[in-house]
Amino acid sequence: MLKRTTASAVFVVVALMTAGCMAPPKDLDLSLDKKSAGGVYQVALLPPAQAPTINQMHSWKVRLATAEGVPVRGAKFLVDGGMPQHGHGLPTQPRVTREMEAGTYALDGMKFSMTGWWEVKLAIDGPQGTDKVTFNTVVNNPTAR
Ligand SMILES: [Cu+2]
Known part of the structure; x- marks a missing residue:
């Protein structure tokens, strides 16, 4: 009984250590153009x-528009994210620094420190209200392409 408990504990530790090799979920939504969670905005x-x-x-x-597709000016964003399968956040603190043209904003300071599934989360504060959106992206090893 005791032996079995120890064995499963070792298995859990090994599983955590090899989490870096975990494949992203097959049904992952990789769309980079979608409605915000509350349906207020269309975000790309x-x-x-x-x-x-x-x-x-x-x-x-970041391209921000109303649900009807009209570019949204003057919005503020908070950027968050990380790797859900590894339990860590982004290695940098990316920021939306400026509006380049109507409804199109620069998102600077992005960095991915390892391959795999990354989430990029935006908290949006715009004239139509606050909402949020989460994007998924899978970073591949460039040398493996
Ligand atoms: Cu990671």
Whole structure:
């Protein structure tokens, strides 16, 4: 009895240690253009032209529109995220720094420190109210492509 408990404890530890190799869920929604959780906004996350490599700083864009598709100006964002399968957050504190054109904002300071499934969460505070949205992205090892 005691032996079995020890064995399963060891298994859990090994499973945690190998979590870095865990594959992302198969049904993961990888859409980068979706409605916010409360349906207030249509939000698009625009990745950098060049696929980001590990541990490199990169800038993304956020395109914010009303549910009807009208660009939303003057919104504020808080950026959060991390790796759900690893239980850690983003290695940097990305910020939406400026509005580049009507409804399109610069998201600077993004960095992915390892391959796998990352969540990028935006808390939106705009003229139509507050809402939030979560995007999923899978970072692959560039050398493996
Ligand atoms: Cu991780």
